[in-house]
Structures are given as structure tokens and as C-alpha cells.
Amino acid sequence: xxxxxxxxxxxxxxxxxxxxxxxxxxxxxxxxxxxxxxxxxxxxxxxxxxxxxxxxxxxxxxxxxxxxxxxxxxxxxxxxxxxxxxxxxxxxxxxxxxxxxxxxxxxxxxxxxxxxxxxxxxxxxxxxxxxxxxxxxxxxxxxxxxxxxxxxxxxxxxxxxxxxxxxxxxxxxxxxxxxxxxxxxxxxxxxxxxxxxxxxxxxxxxxxxxxxxxxxxxxxxxxxxxxxxxxxxxxxxxxxxxxxxxxxxxxxxxxxxxxxxxxxxxxxxxxxxxxxxxxxxxxxxxxxxxxxxxxxxxxxxxxxxxxxxxxxxxxxxxxxxxxxxxxxxxxxxxxxxxxxxxxxxxxxxxxxxxxxxxxxxxxxxxxxxxxxxxxxxxxxxxxxxxxxxxxxxxxxxxxxxxxxxxxxxxxxxxxxxxxxxxxxxxxxxxxxxxxxxxxxxxxxxxxxxxxxxxxxxxxxxxxxxxxxxxxxxxxxxxxxxxxxxxxxxxxxxxxxxxxxxxxxxxxxxxxxxxxxxxxxxx
Numbered sequence: 001x002x003x004x005x006x007x008x009x010x011x012x013x014x015x016x017x018x019x020x021x022x023x024x025x026x027x028x029x030x031x032x033x034x035x036x037x038x039x040x041x042x043x044x045x046x047x048x049x050x051x052x053x054x055x056x057x058x059x060x061x062x063x064x065x066x067x068x069x070x071x072x073x074x075x076x077x078x079x080x081x082x083x084x085x086x087x088x089x090x091x092x093x094x095x096x097x098x099x100x101x102x103x104x105x106x107x108x109x110x111x112x113x114x115x116x117x118x119x120x121x122x123x124x125x126x127x128x129x130x131x132x133x134x135x136x137x138x139x140x141x142x143x144x145x146x147x148x149x150x151x152x153x154x155x156x157x158x159x160x161x162x163x164x165x166x167x168x169x170x171x172x173x174x175x176x177x178x179x180x181x182x183x184x185x186x187x188x189x190x191x192x193x194x195x196x197x198x199x200x201x202x203x204x205x206x207x208x209x210x211x212x213x214x215x216x217x218x219x220x221x222x223x224x225x226x227x228x229x230x231x232x233x234x235x236x237x238x239x240x241x242x243x244x245x246x247x248x249x250x251x252x253x254x255x256x257x258x259x260x261x262x263x264x265x266x267x268x269x270x271x272x273x274x275x276x277x278x279x280x281x282x283x284x285x286x287x288x289x290x291x292x293x294x295x296x297x298x299x300x301x302x303x304x305x306x307x308x309x310x311x312x313x314x315x316x317x318x319x320x321x322x323x324x325x326x327x328x329x330x331x332x333x334x335x336x337x338x339x340x341x342x343x344x345x346x347x348x349x350x351x352x353x354x355x356x357x358x359x360x361x362x363x364x365x366x367x368x369x370x371x372x373x374x375x376x377x378x379x380x381x382x383x384x385x386x387x388x389x390x391x392x393x394x395x396x397x398x399x400x401x402x403x404x405x406x407x408x409x410x411x412x413x414x415x416x417x418x419x420x421x422x423x424x425x426x427x428x429x430x431x432x433x434x435x436x437x438x439x440x441x442x443x444x445x446x447x448x449x450x451x452x453x454x455x456x457x458x459x460x461x462x463x464x465x466x467x468x469x470x471x472x473x474x475x476x477x478x479x480x481x482x483x484x485x486x487x488x489x490x491x492x493x494x495x496x497x498x499x500x501x502x503x504x505x506x507x508x509x510x511x512x513x514x515x516x517x518x519x520x521x522x
Contacts, residue, residue: 021481022438022469022471022479022480022481023522024469024483024520024521024522025520025521026483026484026518026519026520027077027078027518027519027521028078028516028517028518028519029074029078029079029080029516029517029518030078030079030080030516031490031491031514031515031516032080032514032515032516033513033514033515034058034070034513034515035513036058036059036060036066036513037060037510037512037513038058038059038060039056039057039058039059039070039508039510039515040056040057040424040494040497040508041054041055041056041497041498041499041506041507041508042055042056042057042069042104042499043055043104043105043106043499044499044500044501044506045106045182045501046501046502047073047109047134048109050075050076051073051074051075051076051081052073052074052501052506052519053071053072053073053074053106053111053134054071054072054073054074054506054517055069055070055071055072055104055111056069056070056072056508057069057101058070066087067087067088068085068086068087068088069085069086069088069101069104069113070083070084070085071083071084071085071086071111071137072517073134073135074517078517078519082135082137084137086113086139088100088101100115100116101113101114101115101116102114102115102116102127102174102175102176102187103176103178103185105178105182105185105206106134106182107182107183107206108206109133109134109135110131110132110133110134110206111131111132111133111134111137112129112130112131112185112206112208113129113130113131113139114127114128114129114130114144114176114185114187115127115128115129115130115141116174116187118149119146122146123148123149123150124146124147124148124149125146125147125149125152125174125189126143126145126146127143127144127145127146127174127187127202128141128142128143128144129141129142129143129144129204129208131208142208144187144202144204144208144210145187145202145210145213147189147191147200150192151191151192152189152190152191152192153173153190153191153192154173173189173190174187174188174189174190175187175188176188177230177231177232178232179231179232179233179234179236179290180234180290180359181234181236182206183205183206183234183235183236184203184204184205184206184211184232184236184237185203185204185206185232186201186202186203186204186212186230186232186239187201187202187204188200188201188202188230191215193217193222194221194222195219195221196217196218196219196220196221196222197216197217197218197220197221197222197224197225197243198215198216198217198218198222199215199216199227199241200213200214200215200216201213201214201215201216201230201239201241201266202214203232203236203237203239205236211236211237211268212239212266212267212268214239214266214271216241216264216266216271218243218245218262220245220247224245224246224247225243225244225245225246226243226244226245226246226259227241227243228242228243228244228261228285228286228287229241229242229286229287229288230242230288231288231289231290232290233290233319234290234292237267237268238265238266238267238319239265239266239267240263240264240265240266240288240290240295241263241264241266242261242262242263242264242286242287242288242297243261243262243264244259244260244261244262244285244286245259245260245261245262246258246259247259247260250277255279255280256277256278256279256280256281256282257278257281257282257283257306260275260276260277261275261276261277261278261283261286261297261315262274262275263276263288263295263297263317263322265319265320265322272322273322274317274322274323274324276297276315276324276327278301278313279327279329280303281301281302281303281313281329282301282302282303282304282305282306283299283300283301283302283313284299284300284302284306284307284309285299285300285354286298286299286313286315287299287354287357289357289359289365290319291319291359291363293319294316294317294318294319294325295316295317295318295319295322296314296315296316296317296365296405297314297315297317298312298313298314298315298357298365298367298401299312299313299354300312300313300349300352300369301313301329302348304348307350307351307352308348308349308350309332309348309349309350309352310331310332310348310349311329311330311331311332311407312329312330312332312367312399312401312407312410313328313329313330314326314327314328314329314330314401314405315327316405326404326405328405328406330401330405330406330407332349332399332407332410333407333409333410335409335410335411335476336399336410336411336412339411339412339413339414339454340395340412340414342454349371349397349412350371351371351372351373351392351394352369352370352371352372352397353369353370353371353372354367354368354369355368355369355370355427355428355430356368356430358430358431358432358437360400360432360435361434361435362403362435363403364400364401364402364403364408364435365400365401366398366399366400366401366432366437367397367398367399367400367401368396368397368398368430368437368439369396369397369398370393370394370395370396370397370427370428371392371393371394371395371397372391372392372393372394372427373392373394374389374390374391374392375389375390375392376388376389376390377389377390388420389420389421390418390419390420391418391419391420391421391422391423391426392417392418393415393417393418393419393423393426393427394415394416394417395412395413395414395415396412396413396415396428396439396441396470397410397411397412397413398410398411398413398430398437398439398472399411400435400437400476408476409472409475409476410476411472411476411478413439413457413470413478414450414454414455414456414457415441415456415457416456416457416458416459417458417459418459419459423496424494424495424496424497425442425465425492425493425494425495425496426442426459426495426496427441427495427496428440428441428495428496429495429496429497429498429499429500429505429507430500431500431505431522433503433522434474435473435474436471436472436473436474437471437472438469438470438471438505438522439469439470439471440467440468440469440470440483440495440498440505440507440520441457441467441468441470441495442465442466442467442468442492442493442495443457443458443459443465443466443468444458444459444464444465444466446458447468447480464486465486465492465493466482466484466485466486467482467483467484467489467493467495468480468481468482468483469481469483469520483520489509490509490511490514490516491509491510491511491514491515491516492509492510492511493507493508493509493518494507494508494509494510495507503521503522504519504520504521504522505519505520506518506519506520507520
């Protein structure tokens with residue numbers, strides 16, 4: 001009896017440990033309706049006067065075609081000050097085909113939309129900068145560069161192998177990267193070249209002045225070079241390109257991955273490359289993180305294959321010379337394994353997708369990921385067969401890495417969510433403040449207790465979803481609370497597409513055409 005009472009008391013203490021207050025200020029806009037049902041927040045930036053500019057992309061459905069962007073300027077109380085709609089629609093007689101907006105960046109109350117279009121008359125792909133102040137939304141256009149269409153790798157599919165088999169080329173087309181301080185951005189375009197991996201790289205400052213025009217070429221076939229990541233230095237003068245390369249030498253390795261990583265530093269004057277290996281380990285993917293005086297490449301690694309992970313790999317390089325300063329393979333902590341599996345530790349994590357990498361004010365790295373995977377089954381019925389696809393949004397993985405490259409803490413947050421389609425109400429939005437990590441997620445009515453004194457967040461639905469915040473503090477201690485009950489909201493909020501801004505996170509709520517902006521301030 002005494003042991004039972006002690007056990008019950010322990011459970012009660014554990015419960016109250018999870019019931020601590022996490023201060024969150026809630027601000028909501030008025031409910032509004034758009035012409036188009038489907039929209040997502042693409043950008044949230046402070047206006048310098050306590051308000052924010054919110055940019056949402058929209059897309060029509062089956063019965064209402066169209067696509068474009070809503071620009072909305074709100075004051076500090078989320079009262080709408082000004083709005084503007086940019087419609088991506090080809091006008092009659094226009095000789096250009098609307099391609100896409102590669103990205104939107106705001107700096108010093110100026111908004112730049114980077115547009116990538118195909119001109120039929122010129123037979124060229126043209127990149128334009130569309131610029132406006134936030135007080136008038138009167139956009140003017142400036143051509144940034146153009147490339148003849150016969151040079152550009154146009155789609156994600158290309159011919160390879162004997163007989164011309166189709167294969168997917170993940171880095172085809174054009175993409176845009178913005179540096180952390182929003183002072184510069186880069187545009188990369190995949191160039192058609194059967195013998196060499198080739199990209200055109202352009203770097204611009206926030207005033208749309210070109211700083212770099214560079215052709216990156218690697219003497220290896222496109223299919224053997226996997227484009228991993230690209231980033232722009234804080235001062236906006238340097239590009240870093242990371243590739244995963246399957247060389248003949250790497251294929252002869254007895255242990256670890258049959259590839260090598262190559263980091264290339266590109267300036268207006270030169271190009272240099274550093275090659276590094278993951279030794280006997282496998283590192284499925286790495287991301288670049290740029291600091292003032294160091295550069296790191298970080299990701300998950302395994303000892304078995306590319307999708308069963310044992311820990312976090314860390315490579316530190318000099319940002320100028322690219323000399324390797326540190327190489328570390330940090331195993332997941334004991335606490336992480338208990339979070340994930342209870343006492344059974346002879347397992348490995350798999351199906352991990354990067355979600356967000358955050359650098360704290362102390363230059364520590366918070367790495368956030370999710371167990372995301374897709375399962376396809378073929379179902380037979382008396383009426384016939386059909387394909388069933390399920391999207392799984394499972395556990396949250398979070399870890400903090402100190403300036404020496406060591407794990408400070410690593411936690412696994414148990415979560416089970418699945419849907420028959422990509423679901424914006426599942427997954428999460430993450431941010432950080434004062435060395436703590438925060439996660440905003442939707443859950444069902446109750447948090448579920450699972451084996452070995454652990455809890456699990458269960459799935460919600462657009463019809464019934466409670467908004468929760470989870471906190472992992474600077475010591476790795478775990479806490480959570482409900483922020484909004486489903487009954488308090490007229491619309492559910494799409495946590496998969498939330499945008500951090502300062503100490504706040506912005507979410508879009510939607511139910512049919514009815515919408516609302518939610519601001520959650522830590």
C-alpha cells in the first residue's frame with residue numbers, strides 16, 4: 001500500500017511538472033474572407049513601428065482558377081492598415097508566360113518579389129525584381145538577369161542511361177536563398193550539361209545590385225552530384241554551396257557512405273572547394289550554418305544505412321580558408337533514447353526530415369526535425385483496386401549543440417498524426433527564445449499517456465483541434481500547455497506553415513473561405 005501511494009504521488013508530481021505556466025500573449029485579427037479558398041503565409045516582417053507586413057500566397061481550386069499574393073499591413077493589434085493583391089495572371093497579348101515567384105524578401109521597409117518568367121519572343125528565362133515600399137504597394141520592375149532557354153534544365157525530369165530512361169533531377173529549375181540578416185539573396189539556375197554538374201549563381205544585395213555572377217561547374221555527371229544546400233554569408237558577399245558527390249574513389253570505401261561532401265566558397269574573385277568525408281558513418285544530408293567567424297555543416301548520421309540515425313554529425317570549417325577545424329559524431333543522449341523508446345535503447349531513429357535550424361543569441365544551434373514519411377498501399381475490393389496513400393507526421397526531434405560542437409541536450413517529443421493528404425493542420429511551427437525551444441502544435445482533446453511514464457500528442461482534425469505550446473528550456477527540461485481550446489476558435493490554425501517574427505509566431509486560421517491571423521508572443 002505504501003509503495004502504491006508513493007507511486008501515485010510520483011505520478012502527480014510528474015503531472016504538475018508538466019502543468020507549469022508558459023507565458024504566451026494571444027492577438028487575433030478580425031475574421032475575413034478571401035475570394036480564393038487556399039492560401040498560406042509566406043512572409044511576416046516587422047514594419048519598424050510595432051506593426052507587421054504579412055504576405056500570403058493564394059491558389060484557386062477546381063472551379064476558380066488563379067494564383068497570386070495578398071500583401072497585408074497590420075498594426076500592433078493586428079488591425080488591417082492596408083492591403084494589396086498581386087495576381088500572377090498572364091494578360092491577353094502578353095508574350096511572357098508567368099513562371100513563378102522564387103521568393104519575397106523585405107528589408108528597410110522595402111519589399112522585393114523575385115520573379116522568374118519565360119519570354120516567348122526572346123526565347124529566354126528572365127529574372128525580375130519587383131520592388132515596392134510597404135506604404136503604397138506600388139511595384140516597379142527591374143530585370144536582374146536572363147538566360148537563353150536552350151541552356152536551362154527546364155524540368156525535374158531528365159534523360160539518362162542507355163535507352164534514355166527518365167530520372168528525377170532534384171535541383172533543376174531555379175531557386176532563391178536569402179541570408180539571415182535579409183541584406184542579400186542568391187538565385188541559382190540549373191544549366192543543361194550532360195557531362196558536368198553546372199549551375200549559374202547570382203548574388204544581389206537588398207537594393208537589387210548584382211554582386212556575383214558565377215558559373216559553378218563540377219567535372220562529374222549531374223546524377224552523381226546531389227545538390228545539398230546553399231547559403232549566403234552575413235555580410236552578403238560570399239556564397240557557400242554544399243554538394244554530396246558519388247566519386248569513383250568514394251565507391252571503393254569499405255565502411256560508411258559511398259560518397260563525399262564538397263563545400264565550395266564563391267566570391268566575386270575566386271572559387272575554392274573543401275572535400276570532407278563521414279568516415280565509417282552515413283550522413284544522409286547536411287545543412288550549412290554560417291556564423292561570424294566559423295562555418296558548420298550539421299545533420300543526422302547512422303552506422304547502418306542512410307535513414308536509421310544514431311546521432312548528430314558536426315563539421316566546423318574556417319569560413320575563409322575552408323580548413324576543417326572540428327569533426328564530431330555525437331550519439332543521441334540517454335534522455336533522448338528514453339523519450340523515444342522508454343527503456344528499450346537498441347533501436348535507431350528513421351524517416352527524419354529537417355524542419356528548422358535556429359541559432360541562439362549565444363551562437364548555439366537548435367536543430368529541429370520530424371519523423372515524416374509516406375506509406376502507399378494497394379487495396380482490393382469487389383468493385384476493383386485502388387491506391388491508398390497515408391502521410392505520417394510523427395515524433396518531433398530537437399537538439400541543442402554548443403559552440404564546441406557537443407550536444408547540450410536532445411529530446412524526442414512523441415507525436416502521432418496521419419492524413420490521407422498533405423495536412424497543414426498537422427506537423428508544427430518552431431521558434432526559440434533565451435536558449436529555449438518552442439513548438440506550436442495542434443492536438444486532439446487529451447494528451448495521451450504511453451508506456452514508461454511518457455506522454456504522446458495525438459492527432460487533431462480541422463473540425464477539432466486544440467493549439468498547444470511545448471517548451472524545451474535551456475537545460476533540456478520539457479514542459480507544455482494548451483494555448484487555445486478548440487471551442488475558443490472560429491477557425492483552426494495551420495501550424496505546418498507558421499512564420500516566426502521576433503518573439504512571436506504567426507499562424508493563419510482557415511475554415512472554408514473564412515480566415516484569421518493569429519499572433520502568439522512569447
